[in-house]
Amino acid sequence: MLHLRVLSPRDSTERALGVLREHPGATHLVLVRGAAVDPEGDVIEADVAREAADEVLAALCELGIDRDGGITLEQVDTSLSDAADRAERDAPGQAADAVVWEELVARTGEESRLNATFLAFLTISCLLAAAGVITDSAVTIVGAMVVGPEFGPLAALAVGLVRRRGDLVRRAATALGVGFPLAIAAAAALTWVGNRVGLLDARAISGDHQVDFVYQVGPWSLVVAVLAGAAGMLSMTSAKSAALVGVFISVTTVPAAGYIGVAAVLGQWEKVLASAGQLAVNLVGIVVAAAVVLLTRGRAASRTRPLARG
The missing domain is CATH 3.30.70.120 (Alpha-Beta Plaits)
Structure with missing residues (x-):
């Protein structure tokens, strides 16, 4: 109720x-x-x-x-x-x-605002991801996934596209477009400092590592992103928020962003491009899947109402 x-x-x-x-x-x-x-x-x-x-x-x-x-x-x-x-x-x-549309618009609109809290969480999550890449720690990478706040703006993009709310689309796109570059820059700064003081060098991400999945983009990257986006939007529209934690640790948006910063400073440009591709595939897959879920649920609801009134 x-x-x-x-x-x-x-x-x-x-x-x-x-x-x-x-x-x-x-x-x-x-x-x-x-x-x-x-x-x-x-x-x-x-x-x-x-x-x-x-x-x-x-x-x-x-x-x-x-x-x-x-x-x-x-x-x-x-x-x-x-x-x-x-x-x-x-x-x-x-x-x-x-689906309570006004509630969903208000919730996603609030979570997609570009503010200091959003930037702080995204920056911290990318710094955690960078530390996980440098230390080859999958556990730290998972922690970065949980801390990352990026699903809010991604959900807002889907809602804005489905409901034709240009203000919501612009707000979410601004949060992502400003937040990720700043977070990547922070990860690069952390890597640069570590490199300058002798804590790491290019060998830190050379060879085989546990966290190589972060930049290994492929068909399954899209599959996972689509499934996570669908599960995330189902969670938001059905008020079953517990499922969102599973969404956070399924996609490699934040880890890919952190890897970009590390690889760029260490001159591993092939891995920079691969990580950027991973980030793009995950962002697009989540938004498309979330929009499809909203369209499907919206049509189902429109078919139910006339029956109830009758």
């Missing part, structure tokens, strides 16, 4: 109540007249089945409440109520299969 709070202008309150009363997926309806101060109006609260949320939000936005008032959604972890059970039973579809 999701908890819905609506700040409604007084002239829209009755119509908003009508939307919630008529929808079988809404329950626990509460009205407090005149409680909203800024923006001024009434406060309406309700619990909504996840599979009904997208339809309810669309109806409320048609009333202009998102412009003149406000709408917020919160996850309800536990609800002990026969009325809530009926709402979930009567709502169209299944909760795990429902």
